[in-house]
Amino acid sequence: MISERMKDLVAGSSAIRAMFEEGKRLSAIYGEENVFDFSLGNPNVEPPKRVKESIIEILSEESPNLIHGYMNNSGYDDVRETIAEFNSKKYNVQLSEKNIVMTCGAAGGLNIIFKSLMNVGDEVLVFAPFFGEYRAYTNNYDGVLKVVAPNKETFEPDLKEFEEKITAKTKIVIINSPNNPTGVVYSSETLTKIAEILNRKSVEFNTSIYLISDEPYREIAYDGIEIPYILKYYKNSFVGYSYSKSLSLPGERIGYIVANSEMDDFDTIMKALNVANRVLGFVNAPSLFQRVVARNLDSEVDVEVYKKNRDVLYNHLVSLGFSCVKPQGAFYLFPKSLIEDDKAFCDAAKEFNLLLVPGSAFGCPGYFRIAYCVSFEKIEKSLEAFTKLADKFKK
Template sequence: MKDDHEQDHGQVPEQDPVRDPEAGASAPVVSRRSQQIQAAAPFRMLFEFLRRRAAAEAEADDQGRGEHDLLDFTFGDPHELAMPAYVEALRSAAVPRDEQWFAYMQSEQAAQDAAAASLERVVPLGWTGDDLRMTTGGFGAITVAMKAVADPGDEVVYTLPPWFLYEILAVEAGLVPVKVPALQPGFDLDLDAIAAAITPRTRVVVVNTPNNPSGRVYPPAQLTALAAILEEASARNGRRIWIVSDEPYNRIVFDGKPFHSPTQFYRHTLLCYSYGKTLLAPGQRVGYLAVPPGLPEADTLMGAIDSLQVAGGWLFPNAVMQYAVPDLERLSIDIDALQSKRDRLVGALREMGYDVASPEGTFYLWPRSPVPDDEAFVASLARRGVLVMPGTLFETPGWFRICLTATPASIEAAIPHFRAAINEAKRADPPS
């Protein structure tokens, strides 16, 4: 018989848990929660993908090419040395000015003030430093946001294809993921499906704009309509539904188009930001969680956030990163150069016959796989030394993701391989 915990979440690990032989046959070595996290499909697929990527690197090594000859379009990682001004900001912040420089540090006011002033230029709502807390990147902000408003057993709704780690953050918080496929073509929010997915247990709707992986920036009309749905459902449920707005790419928008944050349409929104994208330095964990100015519940929420950051294991960025924030706020990767890479690759792929939209923001292209089996297609590119991510990893088979943080030279080198791979697919399955 299932115990309460398993009944609540319906997420029993598929594999038998490892037992502790000394404590007796029925005693699992690790907690149920950790088993549930490991059993989550996106997590398993991510590790399988990393295993395959490592194998491709090893094979390239065996063939004498070396892993650096692989053309890697997988993660939003840097492929060139960091900006000198970025390095200088960290170097300067690392020099102690007093004996307390490296003392325990929660969220630092100077960092909050600089972050708020900068956020105000992107999302003009009158933010001050007191409206936000510095976190360990977007991950830290999302997990604290979810836990601040949702209790175990509550449901969290998000759109597919998602950033592939929402599920484990939800499961780790004891929440139940409810997934709603995006509308096609275009990957807009499916508002009717979101409305239909809301139940009395719904507590959070995650919105990610600009969207990873589709590159879509949701327009005001969609965010207005979503807000109306959530107001109505909150009133019906007698309990507020919160938006967790995951917007680490809110400064990576192309063609001079405007960005609109869900906070501008629905004030019960918790805004999550990461510096990892704008600065292309995701290993240096810094971001923030912001609560819209003037929200009546703000003080209560800030108290919850402060305590969850401590209880979650001191989820504050380290002191050096926080001292650097005012300088870091002045920096960005070259968005025009990123846009040029987008244009070059989208143009080339379309000319070869790929079905690919031009992303409005983010680092990513999201083409349709020329064959229904996206994993087989991704494997065919890997055999040619080009690494991309299958749509299956984003619970959306039939598509794949290309990351544009690769260098222009890598893009040029990969173009013939993208051509060869689609030509091979066309030969195997000629149009009727």
């Protein structure tokens, strides 16, 4: 009885569910501490202490009907103004509350942008490997997802293929940097080139092509690398931000969109985002956590914990002969599978209690993803399992 459009999604979701069940099954046999579940991007690092403090402050300082009540569908004006000021200073841009819509995480943000912009058949361009949900979001609005293959040496986008795949129907391009699943950060040079291509193609087709930078991992970056701010590169740009990883609050569904004031049709688009938040049923981003994040703009999770995991696991995998780009951000590794069939490889890994996600799930077969947002103890214990896995496929 479920809708035709849901049938494939439900079937696909059974695979994730099966992984989860497999984890539970293995834990029951071997003990939870001996099962290495690297399948989920659920942060293990605690939220900053300031988060809890600020919740308690808000509850004692502000009136309950303000804290928990309805507000403008785009979010509290004062919260949006605070975030705008913070970002204006941090990135040297000019933002006000007019540029900001508070959203139910980055997922909510992407959906309201898609709802606002997309007509049936419009194309969304993504760079492989990409977060699989982009496909579902595109389908929600009857769009067509087109995938640009990566340069597999660097996992930077193949800009030649990118330019070739842009058509008169291209409405949205998504970049995700630091990237899930590769951990790659796009350089200023790459963003400049992407902007040049989009400007050229917009003129050629006489269209507006909107670029969304999906940035849940912006604050999870290593070795002092700088992550360029898309608004400085391209006028038709949005940032989709989330506090899921930066404050370890993924369950709270809190984030925001920044829209570039220079974009085509800015005023109408901001109205549309406001309405889309309402009609899609989000109504508004959760109210208490809007006020919480406004008091935590300077708070940070301890990124060193992730970095230590990255370093130990990356070095071990390389020593085993795995080919892998060293991540500059996020909390994922994306090594090459030791056999062509990444699904068979991940199946084989279960023998060693390793739960890994095939690259196919990210539009990039032949690779696999390790989510290393787990305890360091777990990382250390898993090393032997990876060794055994490598041995199994040694020629």
